[in-house]
Amino acid sequence: MREMIVSELSQALQDIARSFAHFLPRLIVMLVLALVGWIIAYVVRALLRSILRLIKFDKLSDNAGASQLLNKAALPPATEVVSRFVFWVAWLGFILLGISVLGILGLQEQIARFFLFLPRLFVAMFVLFFGLLAASFFSRAVLLAAVNANMPSGRVLSVAVRSVIIIFVLSIVFEELGLAEQTMLLAFGIAFGALMLGLSIAFGMGGRDLARRFLEKRIRRGKTEENEENEDELSPL
Amino acid sequence: MAEESFLTDDFLRQLINVGEVDILVGLPTHNNSKTVGAIVQTIQSGILRGFPRERAVIINVDGGSRDGTPELVTGVSIDDMRPTSNRFALRTMHSISTKYGTSPASGVAFRTILAAAELLRAKACVMLSPDSGNIEPDWLSKLLSPIYRNEFDLVTPTYRRHKFEGILITNLLYPMTRALYGLRIREAYSPEFGFSPRLGCQFLEHYVWNDGTDGAGVELRFTTAAITGKYRVCQSYLGEKVPIERRAADLVGALRQTVGALFSGLETDFPIWSIVDGSKPVPTTGPDHEVLMDPLRVNRKRLHEMFATGVAELESIFQSILSPETLAELQRIAGLQEEEFNYSAELWVRTVYEFAASYKNSAINRDHIIQALAPLFRGRVLTVLRENRNASEEAIEQSIEDLCLEFERLKPYLLQQWKTRE
Numbered sequence: 001m002r003e004m005i006v007s008e009l010s011q012a013l014q015d016i017a018r019s020f021a022h023f024l025p026r027l028i029v030m031l032v033l034a035l036v037g038w039i040i041a042y043v044v045r046a047l048l049r050s051i052l053r054l055i056k057f058d059k060l061s062d063n064a065g066a067s068q069l070l071n072k073a074a075l076p077p078a079t080e081v082v083s084r085f086v087f088w089v090a091w092l093g094f095i096l097l098g099i100s101v102l103g104i105l106g107l108q109e110q111i112a113r114f115f116l117f118l119p120r121l122f123v124a125m126f127v128l129f130f131g132l133l134a135a136s137f138f139s140r141a142v143l144l145a146a147v148n149a150n151m152p153s154g155r156v157l158s159v160a161v162r163s164v165i166i167i168f169v170l171s172i173v174f175e176e177l178g179l180a181e182q183t184m185l186l187a188f189g190i191a192f193g194a195l196m197l198g199l200s201i202a203f204g205m206g207g208r209d210l211a212r213r214f215l216e217k218r219i220r221r222g223k224t225e226e227n228e229e230n231e232d233e234l235s236p237l
Numbered sequence: 238m239a240e241e242s243f244l245t246d247d248f249l250r251q252l253i254n255v256g257e258v259d260i261l262v263g264l265p266t267h268n269n270s271k272t273v274g275a276i277v278q279t280i281q282s283g284i285l286r287g288f289p290r291e292r293a294v295i296i297n298v299d300g301g302s303r304d305g306t307p308e309l310v311t312g313v314s315i316d317d318m319r320p321t322s323n324r325f326a327l328r329t330m331h332s333i334s335t336k337y338g339t340s341p342a343s344g345v346a347f348r349t350i351l352a353a354a355e356l357l358r359a360k361a362c363v364m365l366s367p368d369s370g371n372i373e374p375d376w377l378s379k380l381l382s383p384i385y386r387n388e389f390d391l392v393t394p395t396y397r398r399h400k401f402e403g404i405l406i407t408n409l410l411y412p413m414t415r416a417l418y419g420l421r422i423r424e425a426y427s428p429e430f431g432f433s434p435r436l437g438c439q440f441l442e443h444y445v446w447n448d449g450t451d452g453a454g455v456e457l458r459f460t461t462a463a464i465t466g467k468y469r470v471c472q473s474y475l476g477e478k479v480p481i482e483r484r485a486a487d488l489v490g491a492l493r494q495t496v497g498a499l500f501s502g503l504e505t506d507f508p509i510w511s512i513v514d515g516s517k518p519v520p521t522t523g524p525d526h527e528v529l530m531d532p533l534r535v536n537r538k539r540l541h542e543m544f545a546t547g548v549a550e551l552e553s554i555f556q557s558i559l560s561p562e563t564l565a566e567l568q569r570i571a572g573l574q575e576e577e578f579n580y581s582a583e584l585w586v587r588t589v590y591e592f593a594a595s596y597k598n599s600a601i602n603r604d605h606i607i608q609a610l611a612p613l614f615r616g617r618v619l620t621v622l623r624e625n626r627n628a629s630e631e632a633i634e635q636s637i638e639d640l641c642l643e644f645e646r647l648k649p650y651l652l653q654q655w656k657t658r659e
Contacts, residue, residue: 059600062557137602140554144608147550148489150543154550234535234618236405236491237426 023102030098037094045087052079066132085125089118124176131169135162160199167191243345244352248335252356255331259291260284260381261359263350266297267341269367270304273297276367277313281330283377288385294357297334298349300341307334343494344452347459351441359434361385364456366428370479379473379522380431389520390468392431393460395423396478397527400625400633401535403478404618405488407637409589410457410495416644417503417651418464419513423472423525426457426495436468454498461502465509474523488611497607500596511652516645528630540619541575547612554609558595560654563587567613580613580620582643588613590647594654 052058061067061078075081096111139162146154171188175181244252262280266273277295284293297310311334337345347364354362361384365372383389396403406424414425440462446452463470503510518525548555548571555564566584573579589610596606625633 056600062600140601140605143550144554144605147543147547148608148611150539150546154546234404234533235402236488236614236618237403237495 026102029101030095033098033101034091034095037091037097040094041087041090044090045083048086049079049083052082057082060133061129066129089121093118120176120178124173127176128169128173131165131172135165135169138162138165160195163195164192167195244349245335248333248349248353249356251333251335252353255294255333255357257292257358258294258331259360260288260293260385261350261354261357261362262293262295262377263347263354263362263364264295264297264310264367265300265341265343265346265350265364266302266306266310266367267300268302268304268306270302270306270309272370273306273367274309274313276365276372277310277332279372279374280365280377281313283374284330286374287378287381291385292329294331294333294359296350296353297332298346299334299336300346301336301339307336310334342452344446344455347452347455348441348446351437354434354437355441361431361433362437363431364429369429371477372429373476376429376475379475380429383471383473383522384431384433387471388433388469389471390433390436391460391463391470392473393422393424393470394427394429394475395472395521395523395525395527396474397476397529398478399529399531399533400628400630401533401622404621405491405495405614408585408617408621408640409614410499411637412586412641412644413499413589413593414457414461414464415516415641416648417510417513418461418506419510419516420464420470421516421518421525421641422460422464422470425460426454426498428456429475430456430459431473432459432463433468436463436466439466448501454494454501457495457498458502461499461506465506470519472519472521472525474521474525474527477529488614489608492607492610492614493604496610497603500593500607501603503593504597507655511655516641526634528633530630535622537575537619537622540615540622541578544580544612544616544619545571547615551609551612554601554605557599557601558606558609559588559591563591567616570616575619578616578619578623580616582640583647585617585620586640586643586647587650589644590651591654593651594658597655598658 057079058067058077061070066078070076070078070081076084093115096114100108100111139158142161143154143158145151146157151157167188171184174184262284264273264276264280269276280295284291295310297307299307311332313332335349337349350362350364361381363377363380365376380392380394383392406426410425411421411423415421436459440459444455444458444462460470548567552564552568555567559567563584567588570578570580570584592606592610595601596603599606621636624636628636
């Protein structure tokens with residue numbers, strides 16, 4: 001009996017030692033991969049930070065309105081956020097690669113899904129950034145055009161343009177990430193519809209006087225055309 | 238023949254047929270059929286009077302006219318003038334035409350004319366605009382003689398203007414180019430000017446033509462290139478400037494063509510203008526200015542309203558362009574009643590300099606910066622109208638001179654802003 005116990009115990013210890021002997025190189029490989037990954041991610045972060053500073057990414061981010069969002073969230077400047085994000089994604093990628101080397105069942109599939117998700121994440125970030133940039137550009141263009149044309153409510157128009165573009169961009173981003181696609185599609189439809197309806201009502205209710213003045217002006221134009229032209233003919237050049 | 242790539246084969250053939258010339262007249266057009274015939278006759282008359290022994294060519298560069306403008310240019314014969322003139326050309330006078338596109342682009346038109354001048358080895362060239370309603374035959378002599386006979390390189394015009402016309406020139410372009418480049422050129426941006434082939438060739442070779450702006454404001458950059466290249470510049474008085482059509486002014490378009498061109502040149506010219514101190518007059522034939530004092534209706538209320546609305550609505554944009562002090566001062570005056578409104582010379586100069594510094598290094602699109610200046614310019618126009626409502630010609634000229642001196646005095650402020658925003 002005693003011999004049996006000793007035999008089983010030694011067998012178990014041998015199995016553990018054998019398993020450990022099998023596992024140890026994989027663990028070392030994982031640690032090496034994590035270390036190498038950290039070094040590579042660190043170098044990539046430094047390189048990316050330099051490139052982003054060179055292309056004045058913070059200014060682009062200011063322009064897109066992304067810096068304001070980051071400030072409100074007490075986050076560092078855009079260059080720092082992007083370079084840190086890339087660092088963590090790269091390092092995490094290496095760590096997961098290392099974990100997959102360990103051969104733990106069940107984790108393999110999750111890790112593969114993570115790597116498949118990465119390109120979509122980058123595309124979504126790309127779309128979000130340039131979407132914000134486009135929203136900022138077009139809303140500013142509308143605001144300037146409205147002010148220089150002496151149109152009332154230039155700021156409202158500008159905010160409306162910005163909102164429409166951002167809603168559109170966010171719907172693309174969520175679709176790309178594959179997050180609640182149906183819900184986002186529905187939410188986008190509702191939000192867009194509500195915005196258009198709101199604008200229609202706002203223009204209808206708020207623009208009554210404007211429309212009346214516009215029509216009166218058109219009708220009276222025949223009488224006042226000469227005076228109005230005189231008033232506007234001051235040439236700047 | 239480096240310019241062959243953008244000159245059409247047909248145009249090159251026409252140039253070869255012309256051969257070498259002494260005088261070249263450049264005439265960019267776009268749907269000018271109503272006036273171009275008379276203008277070509279005036280040009281021919283001017284050449285007969287001033288340069289009867291010289292070989293001359295009129296080169297029409299058309300931006301896609303659909304009203305037969307080019308045909309009218311080439312169709313005008315020197316014989317058409319015989320009934321009214323007893324002068325005869327001793328050499329053949331050519332009129333040729335080329336199309337460069339389907340829409341007008343002043344840069345492309347000017348580049349084509351410069352390339353043609355180089356190929357034809359012209360000794361003196363002049364640019365004229367079909368939009369000027371009162372071109373006289375003697376304009377040719379006034380713009381060409383200093384180049385052909387006195388070896389000047391650039392002749393800019395001076396005009397007689399209404400006291401309230403050309404405020405962008407008198408309140409921004411003239412004072413700023415004078416303060417920055419050190420020469421008192423009244424009309425740094427003008428569609429009419431004369432130039433020498435050596436200045437033309439130098440500009441043709443070194444100017445960045447494909448900057449995406451279609452060469453808007455290239456005339457102004459030509460003037461600043463002449464100054465920075467230390468070419469001989471003079472002015473010639475042409476008389477009254479009358480546009481053919483009196484129409485609502487496109488202020489933003491005018492700002493793009495002039496202020497945009499001026500600001501965009503500041504970066505490359507920085508080593509030159511940053512060390513210029515004060516300003517010098519340039520040789521001038523005739524008066525360097527004349528003012529018409531006729532009454533003119535201007536809607537001051539609208540100007541005031543557009544300034545106040547602009548300052549309020551564009552606050553977020555101005556925060557990226559202007560210093561907090563300047564913006565606060567603008568917001569203060571925007572709250573004033575029309576009768577009390579005063580956009581002082583100092584505040585105007587600071588505003589313009591901060592816009593110039595911001596243009597170089599701003600996150601905001603450059604065209605948006607120029608557009609944002611429009612409401613502020615309207616505020617300055619309102620002040621000019623108020624200050625000069627009953628002023629004499631001398632007082633108006635004195636106020637322009639004071640503004641120029643303010644631009645010169647505050648030039649260190651521009652340099653400081655320039656360095657701060659790097």
